[in-house]
Amino acid sequence: MTLYCALPHRVMPSINRTCLRLSSRPGHRRLISVTAVRGLATAPGLDLEGAQQQGPLNGLRILDLSRVLAAPFCTQILADYGADVIKIEQAGQGDDTRHWKVRGEDAAWKKEAGPISNYFSAVNRNKRSVTLNLKHEKGKEILLNLTRNADVVVENFRPGTMDRLGLGYDRLKEQNPGLIYASISGYGPTGPYSQRGGYDPIAAAEGGLLHITGERNGPPVRAGIGLIDMATGLYTHGAILAALRARDQTGQGQRVDASLFETQISMLTNVGLSWLNLGIEAERWGCQHPSISPYDAFRTKDLYLVCGATNNGQFSALCKLLGLDSLLEDERFATNPGRVENREALTPIFNEVFTTKTTAEWMKVFEGTGLPFAPISNMEGTFAHPQTIAREMVTQVPLQAATTGLMNLIGPAVKFGKTKATIRLEPPRLGQHTDEVLQEAGITPEELDALRSSGAL
Numbered sequence: 001m002t003l004y005c006a007l008p009h010r011v012m013p014s015i016n017r018t019c020l021r022l023s024s025r026p027g028h029r030r031l032i033s034v035t036a037v038r039g040l041a042t043a044p045g046l047d048l049e050g051a052q053q054q055g056p057l058n059g060l061r062i063l064d065l066s067r068v069l070a071a072p073f074c075t076q077i078l079a080d081y082g083a084d085v086i087k088i089e090q091a092g093q094g095d096d097t098r099h100w101k102v103r104g105e106d107a108a109w110k111k112e113a114g115p116i117s118n119y120f121s122a123v124n125r126n127k128r129s130v131t132l133n134l135k136h137e138k139g140k141e142i143l144l145n146l147t148r149n150a151d152v153v154v155e156n157f158r159p160g161t162m163d164r165l166g167l168g169y170d171r172l173k174e175q176n177p178g179l180i181y182a183s184i185s186g187y188g189p190t191g192p193y194s195q196r197g198g199y200d201p202i203a204a205a206e207g208g209l210l211h212i213t214g215e216r217n218g219p220p221v222r223a224g225i226g227l228i229d230m231a232t233g234l235y236t237h238g239a240i241l242a243a244l245r246a247r248d249q250t251g252q253g254q255r256v257d258a259s260l261f262e263t264q265i266s267m268l269t270n271v272g273l274s275w276l277n278l279g280i281e282a283e284r285w286g287c288q289h290p291s292i293s294p295y296d297a298f299r300t301k302d303l304y305l306v307c308g309a310t311n312n313g314q315f316s317a318l319c320k321l322l323g324l325d326s327l328l329e330d331e332r333f334a335t336n337p338g339r340v341e342n343r344e345a346l347t348p349i350f351n352e353v354f355t356t357k358t359t360a361e362w363m364k365v366f367e368g369t370g371l372p373f374a375p376i377s378n379m380e381g382t383f384a385h386p387q388t389i390a391r392e393m394v395t396q397v398p399l400q401a402a403t404t405g406l407m408n409l410i411g412p413a414v415k416f417g418k419t420k421a422t423i424r425l426e427p428p429r430l431g432q433h434t435d436e437v438l439q440e441a442g443i444t445p446e447e448l449d450a451l452r453s454s455g456a457l
Contacts, residue, residue, distance in 0.1 A: 055082020
């Protein structure tokens with residue numbers, strides 16, 4: 001993949017110049033470094049050629065009024081696909097996640113760069129940051145002006161907040177009838193819980209996920225990432241694209257509502273239907289599967305190996321591989337329903353066999369068999385994985401705010417054959433693009449000074 005960066009001269013000193021060489025494209029430099037960072041190979045690149053030059057959503061403009069995780073994750077996906085995403089933030093404070101740092105992280109950031117963190121950077125690349133006071137009349141006027149030329153507005157305030165500010169969907173669509181207005185909340189805009197705040201672990205608790213997650217007969221366990229937040233962002237990004245497609249056909253915009261609670265309910269899938277149609281209450285299964293056996297994280301001599309058999313053919317192959325041919329003659333294990341019914345007898349047999357070898361030794365045994373298997377990787381193993389590198393899932397970018405002048409970002413998950421997803425802009429400093437964006441909207445430098453003095457920016 002060829003990535004170009006057209007960096008302003010003020011950025012260049014912060015980058016290791018040995019990583020740069022002239023490309024064949026006049027006026028641009030190509031990052032060619034493949035740098036080892038903590039033993040992990042990172043892919044080339046950052047294309048700062050412009051926020052709207054590449055990708056399938058090239059030319060789409062999105063006003064992102066959101067913060068934290070669900071909605072910023074949604075808008076980052078759209079930005080990776082080429083949309084020009086303008087992130088509206090509160091002056092002085094910005095997105096809450098700018099201040100969410102793990103222990104020892106402060107040393108990674110230049111103090112003069114303002115509030116920024118790894119958490120914020122994970123879901124806000126490819127965006128332009130504008131500070132705007134939406135409680136100030138001039139700030140509201142600016143947002144309304146920006147709305148006229150926007151395709152999408154995304155916000156995740158508590159339902160009714162934007163209406164109280166005079167900036168709800170009904171007001172904004174007067175400025176732009178084709179506007180797609182996407183809202184993310186905890187429970188949706190209607191119903192008895194509509195005014196409750198939205199938090200990932202609360203949705204996980206109330207929507208049934210914590211009830212089914214954890215070791216058997218053990219306490220509930222939360223997923224190690226904001227799973228419901230990000231799933232809601234994924235749902236919303238798809239819904240926005242569907243609404244844009246509908247606009248292509250009708251010429252009319254519309255409102256799109258998503259919520260953490262509804263996302264979690266939808267993700268219950270087969271577990272939810274077992275209750276709805278059979279009255280079967282869900283259980284916690286640890287790493288096991290409620291309707292497949294064997295399927296587990298088995299303890300080896302040193303670590304763990306995840307493997308299983310999803311059909312009778314795989315079960316036969318697995319038994320032969322492990323020297324458990326006798327199980328194929330046992331009627332209890334002849335079918336998957338039988339194996340599920342008798343998992344308490346089956347699982348200890350597999351546990352005993354797996355403890356005879358190390359995980360690395362079992363990996364060699366399983367390689368080439370076609371059976372599902374994998375070790376449980378830590379972060380070092382995950383990012384050193386050859387497939388992570390081959391699929392360019394880590395991209396190193398120049399970042400002024402970082403003390404090293406560089407940052408590693410997780411790359412786009414989906415690859416396009418022609419209109420490629422790209423990382424074009426670094427995670428922005430708070431308000432970094434305020435003047436640039438507002439001047440594009442016709443506001444003069446003198447007017448910008450006056451707006452700052454009034455507290456609108």
